[in-house]
Amino acid sequence: MESMDDGVVTPKWRKFLRVYMAVEALAFAAIFACKLNPAFTNTKTDQKPESQCSDNCLPGTRKKPGLSVHPCCYECVPCSEGEISNITERVNWMKCTEEEWPNQKKDRCIRKLLDFLSYTDNISIIFISLSVSFCIVTLLVMRIFIFYLNTPIVKANNRNLSFVLLVCILLSFLCVFLFLGQPLDITCILRVMTFGVIFSIAVSSLLAKTIMVYIAFRATKPGSYWRKWIGVTLANSIVSVCSSVQGIICLIWMSVSHPFQEMDTHSYQDKIVIQCNEGTVIGFYSVLGYMGFLAAVSFVLAFMVRTLPDSFNEAKYITFSMLVFCSVWIAMIPPYLSTRGKYMVAVEVFAILASNAGLLGCIFLPKCFVILFKPQLNTQIYMLENKKQ
Known part of the structure; x- marks a missing residue:
């Protein structure tokens, strides 16, 4: 073996020292890298290692x-x-x-989403279109009646009541707009007031027409007691008294507990239903009950006098109109009680449009058909001959 003599390093020992120094440098570099890597270090000497067998629970x-x-x-x-x-x-x-x-x-x-029957809903657009169309038809009927004001058909069964009924039908079609849009306290009050009073005046007019048909038939007999009741005074009195009762019911309802806007947050989980709270259920059903009572009385009387001989007996048309009117509102009760929110309002609007369309179609369209397309039937001579038969 070679040795180091007098401080002289042999080539073999020089090679050994180089290898040793390289290994030592690598060892120091590895230790320095471990010091810098937090995975291999623990700054807190008292921290315990964590053990976890489940994944972290994410938000939700x-x-x-x-x-x-x-x-x-x-x-x-x-x-x-x-x-x-x-x-x-x-x-x-x-x-x-x-x-x-x-x-x-x-x-x-x-x-949460706000839920109400807005003007932009598809069903609201349909209701608006129908309401405007029926209003135009009603105005055309009024125009025809005004133009042929003195003809026998228009004068039959009190033409003043006919115009009152037409105005009520027109206002009923327009009150549909009170049911559309976001409900407010004032709109909730106007809904029931206009709906109850206008419909009561309309049905009272039909009741007065029916009574006048019966009185006119009874007054044809010589010396009849009913002659003194013929005239506009009795008809106007019937309409005034019957509609005033409905007005009193509405006023009592408004004074006790008037309707108001209600935010229903419990019926649906993901939306808030904005609706009208009736305040007191007794008042709401009193208005509907009285209106139904007037319609039932008018239907029964019209059915009884529908076959009476007269030049132009309007009772049979009133019978059909009241049949449609009562059928619509009776059929409305199950879906009205089983729905909530805007669909319940849609049922009300549909009932208003359908019942008014029944009144307009059954009572006035037959008269307009005779006036426009069969003018020979709208003469005094034809009326007298038909009355003799």
Whole structure:
């Protein structure tokens, strides 16, 4: 072997020293790298190693202890309805307010949608179109009656009541707009007031027409007691008294507990229903009950006198109109009680349009048909001959 003599390093030892120094440098570099890497270091000497057998619970879920006895093992369950979890590894849920609802991920609360029959809904557009169309038809009928004001058909059965009925039908078609849009306290009050009073005047006019038909038949007999009742005074009195009763019912209802806007946050989970609260159910059903009573009395009387001989007996047309009127409102009751929100309002609007269209079609369109297309029947001579037969 070679040795080092007098400080002289042999080539073999020089090579050995180089290898040793290289290995030592690599060792120091590895130790320095471990010091800089946090995975291999622990700055807190008292920190214990964590043990976890489940994944972290993301927002929208919470921890639920599993069947294992180890606390590190748990399940991640989704949030319940109306609750959110917006922090990872949350144990409890956060409940949204009544005006809010969780989003699809259930990690934050969002505002609930407002639900009411707005003017932009498809069904509202249909209702508006029908209401405007029926108003135009009603105005045309009024124009025809004014132009042929002194003809026998127009004068038959009190033409003043006919114009009162036409005005009521026109206003009823227009009151449909009170049921559209977001309900307010004032619109909730106007709905029931206009609906109850206008319909009562219309049905009272039909009742007065029916009574006048019966009186006119009885007054044809010589020395009849009924002659003194013929005239506009009795008809106007019937309309005034019957409609005033409905007005008093509405005033009592408004003074006790008037309708108001209501925010229903419980019927649906994801939306707020804005509707009209009737205030007191007794008042609401009193208005409907009285209107139904007038319609029933008018229907019965018109049915009884429908076969009486007269030049132009309007009672048979009133019978058909009251049959349509009563059928529509009776058929409305089941869907009205089984729906909520804007669909309940849509049922009311449909009943208003259908019942008014029945009155307009059954009473006035036959007269307009005779006036426009069969003028030979709208003469005094034909009326007298038909009355003799």
